[in-house]
Amino acid sequence: MKRNQRKFRKGFTLVEMLGVLAIIAILMSIVAVGVLSAINRTRIVATMSNFKNLETAILGFVALPEASGKLPITKAGATVLAKQKMALTMATNSGTQAMTTGETPSLHLEIPFLSSGLLERNPTWRVGSDGIATGQMVLAEERGWNRNKGAFSLLTQTSGTVGTANDWSDYVRAECAPVDNTIALADTGKLHTDKAMMKADGVNFYLDGTTSLPSGTRVAYVVIPGLSLKDAAKLSEELNGTLNETDLNAATPVQYQTKGRFVFAAPGTGEDSVTGFYFLANI
Numbered sequence: 001m002k003r004n005q006r007k008f009r010k011g012f013t014l015v016e017m018l019g020v021l022a023i024i025a026i027l028m029s030i031v032a033v034g035v036l037s038a039i040n041r042t043r044i045v046a047t048m049s050n051f052k053n054l055e056t057a058i059l060g061f062v063a064l065p066e067a068s069g070k071l072p073i074t075k076a077g078a079t080v081l082a083k084q085k086m087a088l089t090m091a092t093n094s095g096t097q098a099m100t101t102g103e104t105p106s107l108h109l110e111i112p113f114l115s116s117g118l119l120e121r122n123p124t125w126r127v128g129s130d131g132i133a134t135g136q137m138v139l140a141e142e143r144g145w146n147r148n149k150g151a152f153s154l155l156t157q158t159s160g161t162v163g164t165a166n167d168w169s170d171y172v173r174a175e176c177a178p179v180d181n182t183i184a185l186a187d188t189g190k191l192h193t194d195k196a197m198m199k200a201d202g203v204n205f206y207l208d209g210t211t212s213l214p215s216g217t218r219v220a221y222v223v224i225p226g227l228s229l230k231d232a233a234k235l236s237e238e239l240n241g242t243l244n245e246t247d248l249n250a251a252t253p254v255q256y257q258t259k260g261r262f263v264f265a266a267p268g269t270g271e272d273s274v275t276g277f278y279f280l281a282n283i
Contacts, residue, residue, distance in 0.1 A: 043126040044234050050123040051222065051278055054109070054174050057118040058220055058281045064116060066150040071176040071220055071283050074107040074152075106143050106165035107152055108173035109220060115145035123172075127235070128276070129226035131171030141166050169225075174280065176220045177203040181212040185258060205279045209243050209259040218283045224276040229255060232264050232274050239278070 062069050113119040122132045131137035143165050144153035180202025203219050204212055213219055227235075233246045233255075240260030247254045255266040255274075264276040 044238060046126050047235065048238065050125065053123065054222065055280055057113040060118045061113060061116060062283060066147050071218055072112060072152060073177060073218065074109060074175045075177050105167045105169045108168055109176055110174055111143055111152065112145040115147060125172040127227055127231045128172045128224035129170055131168060137166045137168065137171060172222065172224050174220060174222050176218055179213040179215055179217050179219050180204055181215045206259045207261060207279065213282050220280040220283065222278040222280060226273050227276045228273055229267060232276050235276065236262050
């Protein structure tokens with residue numbers, strides 16, 4: 001009589017299981033790095049696409065009869081305005097009013113671009129601090145644009161009265177300011193700090209690394225507060241090419257960029273973000 005024979009199926013040993021788990025962990029880490037890299041790349045590409053859209057809007061705006069080939073000034077110090085015989089004007093019910101100070105944080109170039117149909121909506125920014133996406137900037141409290149007078153309006157869009165408007169100082173937006181070519185290349189990084197750039201009399205870029213923008217002209221640019229240092233470094237690499245100075249992996253990391261189309265100053269002590277400035281056009 002035959003005895004019942006039990007058949008035993010050999011399983012994985014502990015060593016084999018650990019080996020499989022190690023392989024899975026390695027594969028997951030490779031995939032995770034690739035996914036994160038792709039996500040970061042997408043954010044940078046989206047940012048550069050916004051730049052291109054604003055550059056296209058500028059070309060369309062300066063061709064309008066109301067523009068007379070110029071962009072409206074959104075920010076400048078009184079000294080440079082007087083020196084270059086420019087004015088930051090605002091439309092009122094009775095005419096226009098020249099602003100005595102360049103500190104007008106409610107103004108930005110997206111306002112006339114939207115009013116003129118050159119932009120469908122405010123750009124969505126995936127780097128820096130986006131005032132619209134976070135709900136900090138209320139569309140109903142945006143300044144208006146008077147196309148007949150070719151000037152920003154002191155009246156807010158919904159109330160039709162002079163009132164409190166959005167303060168864009170800490171959020172990404174496009175600006176236009178007079179060129180101040182007394183700002184030397186060695187000093188551009190010092191000026192490109194948080195709000196110092198907006199409080200300077202004018203703005204300057206060294207697009208080729210040596211030559212200042214011409215005096216008596218206007219420069220349009222994007223201000224990007226709250227920009228992570230890694231994003232700033234990647235944008236500089238993409239936009240400045242051989243002019244890129246930034247190197248976060250150097251023995252002594254270079255955490256600033258003073259020349260080219262995109263510039264920023266090193267973060268302050270204990271800070272992990274910077275304010276970037278991207279050159280759009282010189283009109």
